[in-house]
Amino acid sequence: MAFELTIDHLPDLSLGAALLGTGGGGDPHAGRLLAAQAIRTNGNITVLDLDDLADDDFVVPTAMIGAPSVLVERIPAGNEPVDALRALERLLGRTATATMPIESGGINSMIPLFVAGTVGLPVVDGDGMGRAFPELQMETFGIYGCPGSPLAIADERGYSGIVDTGQDNKKMEKYARALATSMGGVGYVAEYPMSGADVKRTAIPRTLSLALRLGRTLREAREQHRDPVEALSETLSETLYESSGVVFEGKVIDVLRKTDGGFTKGSAKLVSFDGGSTCQIDFQNEFLLARVDDRPAIVVPDLITVLHAETGEPITAERLRYGHRVRVFAIGTPEIMRTPEALDTFGPRAFGIDLDFVPFEQLAASKIGSSV
Amino acid sequence: MRIGIDVGGTNTDAVLLDGEVVLADVKTATSADVTTGIVNALEALRRQRPFDPAGVHAVMLGTTHFINAIVEADRLAPTAAIRLGLPTTAALPPLVEWPERLVRAIGGQAYLCHGGHEFDGRIISPLKRSELVRIAEELGEAGIRSIALSSVFSPVNAEMEQEAASILLDQLPDVHISLSHEVGRVGLLERENATIINACLRELAEQICTGLAQTLADAGFNAPLYLSQNDGTLMEVGYAREYPVATFASGPTNSMRGAAFLSGLGHCVVVDVGGTTSDVGILESGFPREATAEVSVGGVRTNFRMPDVLSIGIGGGSRVRTDGDLPTVGPDSVGYRLREQARVFGGPTLTATDIAVAAGMADIGDRARVRDLAPGMVRAAVETMTAQVASAVDQMRTSPEPLPVVLVGGGSILLTDDFPGATKVHRPDHYANANAIGAAIAQIGGEVDRIFGVEPGKRDSVLDQAKEEATARAVAAGAEPSSVEIVDVDEVPVAYLPGNATRIRVRAVGDLVLTSDR
Numbered sequence: 109m110a111f112e113l114t115i116d117h118l119p120d121l122s123l124g125a126a127l128l129g130t131g132g133g134g135d136p137h138a139g140r141l142l143a144a145q146a147i148r149t150n151g152n153i154t155v156l157d158l159d160d161l162a163d164d165d166f167v168v169p170t171a172m173i174g175a176p177s178v179l180v181e182r183i184p185a186g187n188e189p190v191d192a193l194r195a196l197e198r199l200l201g202r203t204a205t206a207t208m209p210i211e212s213g214g215i216n217s218m219i220p221l222f223v224a225g226t227v228g229l230p231v232v233d234g235d236g237m238g239r240a241f242p243e244l245q246m247e248t249f250g251i252y253g254c255p256g257s258p259l260a261i262a263d264e265r266g267y268s269g270i271v272d273t274g275q276d277n278k279k280m281e282k283y284a285r286a287l288a289t290s291m292g293g294v295g296y297v298a299e300y301p302m303s304g305a306d307v308k309r310t311a312i313p314r315t316l317s318l319a320l321r322l323g324r325t326l327r328e329a330r331e332q333h334r335d336p337v338e339a340l341s342e343t344l345s346e347t348l349y350e351s352s353g354v355v356f357e358g359k360v361i362d363v364l365r366k367t368d369g370g371f372t373k374g375s376a377k378l379v380s381f382d383g384g385s386t387c388q389i390d391f392q393n394e395f396l397l398a399r400v401d402d403r404p405a406i407v408v409p410d411l412i413t414v415l416h417a418e419t420g421e422p423i424t425a426e427r428l429r430y431g432h433r434v435r436v437f438a439i440g441t442p443e444i445m446r447t448p449e450a451l452d453t454f455g456p457r458a459f460g461i462d463l464d465f466v467p468f469e470q471l472a473a474s475k476i477g478s479s480v
Numbered sequence: 481m482r483i484g485i486d487v488g489g490t491n492t493d494a495v496l497l498d499g500e501v502v503l504a505d506v507k508t509a510t511s512a513d514v515t516t517g518i519v520n521a522l523e524a525l526r527r528q529r530p531f532d533p534a535g536v537h538a539v540m541l542g543t544t545h546f547i548n549a550i551v552e553a554d555r556l557a558p559t560a561a562i563r564l565g566l567p568t569t570a571a572l573p574p575l576v577e578w579p580e581r582l583v584r585a586i587g588g589q590a591y592l593c594h595g596g597h598e599f600d601g602r603i604i605s606p607l608k609r610s611e612l613v614r615i616a617e618e619l620g621e622a623g624i625r626s627i628a629l630s631s632v633f634s635p636v637n638a639e640m641e642q643e644a645a646s647i648l649l650d651q652l653p654d655v656h657i658s659l660s661h662e663v664g665r666v667g668l669l670e671r672e673n674a675t676i677i678n679a680c681l682r683e684l685a686e687q688i689c690t691g692l693a694q695t696l697a698d699a700g701f702n703a704p705l706y707l708s709q710n711d712g713t714l715m716e717v718g719y720a721r722e723y724p725v726a727t728f729a730s731g732p733t734n735s736m737r738g739a740a741f742l743s744g745l746g747h748c749v750v751v752d753v754g755g756t757t758s759d760v761g762i763l764e765s766g767f768p769r770e771a772t773a774e775v776s777v778g779g780v781r782t783n784f785r786m787p788d789v790l791s792i793g794i795g796g797g798s799r800v801r802t803d804g805d806l807p808t809v810g811p812d813s814v815g816y817r818l819r820e821q822a823r824v825f826g827g828p829t830l831t832a833t834d835i836a837v838a839a840g841m842a843d844i845g846d847r848a849r850v851r852d853l854a855p856g857m858v859r860a861a862v863e864t865m866t867a868q869v870a871s872a873v874d875q876m877r878t879s880p881e882p883l884p885v886v887l888v889g890g891g892s893i894l895l896t897d898d899f900p901g902a903t904k905v906h907r908p909d910h911y912a913n914a915n916a917i918g919a920a921i922a923q924i925g926g927e928v929d930r931i932f933g934v935e936p937g938k939r940d941s942v943l944d945q946a947k948e949e950a951t952a953r954a955v956a957a958g959a960e961p962s963s964v965e966i967v968d969v970d971e972v973p974v975a976y977l978p979g980n981a982t983r984i985r986v987r988a989v990g991d992l993v994l995t996s997d998r
Contacts, residue, residue, distance in 0.1 A: 137781075138669065141572050178599045180667045181633050186571030264567045292568070292598045333877050364939070366973055367599050418762075418769060419788075430969040433764075 110160050112152040113221065113231070115144050117320060123421070124323030125217035127340075128315070130411045131425040132372070132394030133214015133240030134176040138183050143218045146225025153221055154230040156206060158313050165304030167232060168193060168204040170223045171216045173244065173261070173284060174294030176393055176426050177365060177372040179215065185264035188296035189223045195260035195268040196298040208232035208307070210247060210300060212315035213240030213394075214424075219296070234311035236300065237454070238318075238348070238442060239411050242371055242393035244284055245277035246454040248444065249300045252310040256280045259299035263291040285370040293367065312444065318347060326420055336420025337437060348442035351469050355398060355405040356380070356387040356436040357417060363428050376414075376428055378436070387436060389414070391425045396459050398436055406468045408461075409446070409454050411439035438468040481536050483703075484920025485521060486734060486913075487514055487543040489815050490755020490797050491890055493916040494521035496529060496536075504529035505913040507890055510816040514545060515691040517816075522699055533700035542708040542919035544731040545688065546681050546724045550778040553585035557626045557656075559680040560619050561588070562612075562648075563672060564595025564631035564640050568604055574630070574672055579779040586680045589622065591615050595640045596632030601974070604632060612644055616651035627652075628679035630660035630672040635972050635983065656682040663725065665970055665985075670783035677780065678725035685724035689717050706922070710784055711967065712737055712768070713925035713989050728777060729786040731915065732759045736768045736787060738918030739886045742908035748884040749873050749902070752914065753891030755797040756813040760872045761789040762883075785968070792872050794865055796891035797822070798832040807861040809835075809868070823849045832894050835861045842893040866895050874901050888914035925989045926953025926964075933979040943969065943984070950988035959990030 113121075122136035129136065147153060161167070170189045172179065197203055207220045212235040224231045236247035250256055256277045261284055262268040269287050273279040280299075288295035302310070321343060329339035341352045358380040365374035371392050378387040387405075390397045395412035398405045406412045414423045417433040428434075444450065446467070456463045481503070486493045487510055496504040506524040511517035518541075525531075549555045561574035574590035575583055582588075593611050596604040619627070627648060631640040638661040645657045658679040664671030689707075696705055706714035708730040720727060735752035739745075746766045752759045762769040768787035776782075793811020797818040801808045809832055814821040821827040823834040824845030830853075836842040838850040838858045873885060885902040887895060890912040897905040910917060928950045934942050951964050968987040973980070 138572065141576060145571070175599070177666070181599070182565075182596075182604075183569045183668060184571045185567050185569065264570070292602075292604065293600070331875070333874060362943075362969070363971075365971070431967055 110154055110156050113155050114152050115147050118144055120323030120327060121217065121316070121320045122323065123326055124319035124321065125213055126422040126424065127322050127326070127413055128212050128238070128319055128411070129214030129240045129422070129424060130394045130413055131391055131428070132176055132242060133211060133216055134172055134179045135424055135426060136215050136218055138179065139215035139218025139222065142184070142186070143221040143225060146222050150225050150228060153224050155233050155316060156230045157233050158308050158311060161206070161232065161304035161307055163303060163305035165205045166202050166301065167206045167208055167304060167307050168196060168298050168301050169208045169210045169236070170220050170298050171210045171296070172219050172294060173297050174288045175367045175370060175372045176214070176424065177367055178293035180426055182292055182294055184296070187266065188262045188264055189219050189298070190226055191262035191266060191268055192260045192296050192298040193223060193227070195262060195270065196258065196301065199258055199260065199270055200301060204229060206230045206232050208311070209235040209316065211235050211237050211240045212319050216240065217316065217319055231316070232307060232311070233316045234307070234313045235315045236311060238312040238315050238445065239409070240394050241454055244281040244297070244299065246458070247300065248312055248450070249302065249310045250277040251449050251453050254300055254302050254306050254310055256299045258301070259284055259297055261287050261295045261297045263295060289370040293370065312442070330419060337415065337435060340420065340437070344439060349439050351440035353438055353468070353472065354435050355438050355468065355472065356385070356400050358385070358387060358434065360428060360430055360432040360434060363430065365425065372425065374425070376425070378434065389436070392459060393425070395425065397456065397461055397463070404463055404466070405471055406436070406438040407456050407463060407465055407471070408459060409441045409450070409465070410468045411441060413437045413439065440467055440469060481531060482920050483522070483525070483536055483539045484916040484918070485518060485539065485541045486731070486915035486919055487517065487541065487545060488731070488754050488915065489544065489548060490795065490813070490818055492517040492521045493913045494525050495910070495913050495916040495920055496525050496531060497917070497920045502910050502917065505910050505916070507912055509819050512816065513691070514688055515695045518692065519695055519699065534702065536701055536703045538703050538706060539696060539701060540706045540708060540714060540919040540922055541692065542730045542734040542915060543727060546685065547728045547731070547777065549681060549684055550582070550677060553582050553778070555684050556586050556680040557683040558587040558622070558624050559626045559628060559676060560591065560624045561628045561630070561672065561676045562591045562593060562615065562644070564593050564607065564629070564644060565604060566592050566594045568596065569632060569668065572669065574676065576669070577781060582778060582780070587622065587624070589619070589624065593644070595644065597637045597640065599633060599636070601637060607640055607643055609647055612647045613651060616648050619655070620652055624655065626656040626658070626679040626682050628658050628660070628672065628676040630668065630675055632668060634661040635666050636974050658682065663723065664783060666972060667783050670781055673780050674725055674782040674784065677777065677782070678723060681724040682722070686721050689721040693717055708734055708919050708922045710786055711925070711989070713923045728784065732761055732787050732789040733768055734918030734922065735759065735888055735915045736761050736763055736918070737921065738914035738916070739763070739888045739908070740766050741917060741921055742888070742910055742914055743886045743906050745884055745886060745906065748886050749876060750886050750888065751869055751873065751892065752889040753869070753887070753894060754795045754889050755818060755891060756793070756795045756815055757791045758794045758869050758872065758891070759789050759791050760869070760876050761787050762876055790872050790876055792868060794832065794868055794894070796831065796833045796894065800830045800832060800835055800861055802830070802857055807857050807864065809861060809865050832865060832891070836894045862894070862896060866898060869895055870899050870901070873899065877901060887911065921992070923989045924954055924957045924959045924992050925987055926950045926955070926957055926959070927985065927987045928953070929985045930983070931974055931981050932984050934982045935980065946984045946986045947988070950986040954988040954990045958992050960993045961990070964988050964990035
């Protein structure tokens with residue numbers, strides 16, 4: 109069902125998007141301010157369910173690409189994502205009937221709202237990954253047959269570029285990343301132009317409303333002084349993301365972070381409160397691998413989230429700091445993201461991690477088994 | 481001996497400590513000019529326990545004065561915010577999220593100028609002298625006295641901020657300029673917000689800090705004066721003059737650390753009831769629980785580390801109204817005018833303090849003046865106050881298990897011991913002066929903030945070196961070596977310099993050596 113998104117939805121939505129951002133995706137805060145500005149100027153935004161789309165609708169997702177650690181300083185000028193959309197429309201000779209997120213985590217849950225609010229388009233309630241991933245080809249759209257290009261990328265100076273790599277979405281990512289890096293580490297894209305029928309076939313449904321719901325769960329848990337993690341697990345169990353659980357609790361003792369090849373890369377080290385156990389989390393924009401006492405505990409594409417130990421607020425890799433007391437919370441990715449072709453695109457080996465994907469529930473079970 | 485002073489909205493508290501022993505503690509009224517209240521407090525201390533000012537080694541002051549100025553949008557200097565970064569960042573100009581009231585109070589003018597750096601040290605656009613000169617003319621005409629300057633990626637490269645400051649100072653030699661790279665860390669909007677807050681407090685800080693130093697000198701003290709900071713550590717008064725924003729959350733931190741010291745409890749809820757508000761926070765392992773990313777001060781988001789505190793408008797000076805069926809308490813307060821306004825002091829206003837006296841919970845002023853209050857109303861008012869504080873305690877608990885509650889602050893006499901969700905209610909000795917005690921036992925920090933060359937494979941050893949240096953500085957500043965802990969490490973690669981240069985900031989904190997002979 110379509111619904112009207114108002115300014116009052118934005119705090120919950122950005123909180124939930126930070127959670128699905130799994131440490132990356134860019135801080136949704138700046139995006140939230142942009143979306144709020146657009147709504148204040150042009151009114152509420154219509155969010156369409158996949159079922160509301162006509163087969164011949166023309167949907168163009170919009171997004172930010174680049175290093176989250178650059179975005180927190182180099183916030184946008186405001187014209188970029190709309191410029192990208194217009195550039196792609198000019199190239200294709202068609203006008204978009206809706207925009208949508210490529211990812212429901214982080215700032216990219218908000219960029220399409222900003223675009224929609226600014227130019228008066230509806231936004232589709234769904235995305236291509238149900239979380240955040242660092243690279244543009246990591247999309248169910250592409251996995252199930254829709255190429256990402258032609259893609260338009262724009263900067264704050266009004267300059268734009270077109271990347272057209274045919275069916276090769278990996279190449280598209282490489283070229284677009286190089287352009288984003290030369291634009292100052294962050295660029296804004298319009299990509300994966302799709303028909304309404306394609307969207308219905310390839311998108312993960314209702315992930316914007318999922319972010320909204322998760323954000324609301326966290327806020328209400330805090331208001332009712334319930335354990336936020338318990339509340340999240342309860343909400344998740346009613347969605348495609350059935351399983352979840354805490355794999356580690358402790359204090360951050362080191363964060364290594366660098367801007368490398370257009371990404372924010374690094375790792376965080378944690379030690380348990382009693383000092384007896386350690387956890388290392390590697391990231392490339394998003395958290396990719398959590399190891400507890402040197403054994404894999406959560407592996408991409410399962411969602412690795414780092415929550416403030418008391419309040420349950422998600423902390424991005426960007427904001428993660430020495431001394432933070434946190435819980436590492438695993439969310440099992442939906443089955444459609446665990447298929448062989450999906451794992452081929454965003455499983456651990458796609459990130460150069462020499463491990464097979466094993467669902468976190470099984471990793472947890474095998475650990476218990478071996479310690480008995 | 482050391483003296484701890486806490487200047488609150490209503491009361492100025494002072495304690496005299498010898499090591500860990502409280503020799504004297506007093507509570508006096510805060511004055512509109514701050515310093516008179518402090519003079520009175522020091523005199524009251526000497527009356528209670530005569531001492532030689534020359535024997536005092538340090539004076540520590542905690543004040544909520546600066547944060548109150550922001551919250552009340554009062555006493556702020558006309559301030560302009562200038563950001564260097566065009567053509568980027570224009571979508572969210574300076575002051576974008578600020579409450580309208582606060583923007584008006586600082587005559588808030590926001591400017592976007594060319595400048596700023598990319599993450600890799602390239603220039604976004606060159607600084608334009610003419611742009612800044614034109615703005616300076618406008619600011620001069622508008623009577624702006626303080627400027628907050630921010631530049632994209634200034635924690636990586638501060639040159640643009642420094643150059644722009646010198647151009648502006650050429651035109652406006654008398655303005656204060658606050659530079660964002662000296663105030664905050666990576667994260668443009670939050671750093672800029674903190675810088676603007678700092679800028680609009682500079683005049684007030686200068687006035688108060690100068691007044692304080694003079695006051696102490698006149699009273700015969702030659703000990704150094706420290707102000708307590710957000711994180712519970714101390715800074716010298718000269719630093720506070722330039723960075724008042726660093727004192728922001730010291731009030732709750734002091735009262736919570738004072739409560740931990742007095743009660744000996746490490747894990748508990750602390751309720752500090754002052755004249756205007758009750759502040760509720762959680763102690764974990766002896767330290768205030770920290771708020772997460774979104775810390776908003778007077779409606780402005782910053783990225784300071786601050787204790788997670790819930791404030792409600794219940795205090796000794798809260799106005800009590802009896803027009804409806806049930807009496808209401810607060811959220812407005814008579815503030816520092818309690819001793820003129822409250823009924824028990826002969827004033828016309830019914831306050832929470834009058835209720836406490838009428839209920840027989842406190843013996844302050846003239847009890848005869850509240851004899852006419854209906855016992856049912858008095859009981860209902862006491863229950864209302866306790867219920868509101870209990871609900872705040874409830875909101876702060878994140879686990880369902882009850883916690884011990886420590887009540888401190890002069891206003892805690894307003895509350896009964898009947899707390900749902902509390903295992904036990906503690907009212908430690910000297911509870912009324914927990915703030916001042918917290919200031920007096922404030923910790924001392926040592927900081928390293930420098931650019932290091934980090935050769936491949938040497939990161940750990942470079943970090944260790946920075947940590948050791950910060951520790952050594954804390955110890956040199958008077959911290960007990962065994963208590964020093966590293967509390968913050970921040971690393972920003974400075975890509976425009978060769979040799980994998982990295983700006984490393986490390987902060988070490990320890991307890992002040994508490995010996996009587998120091």
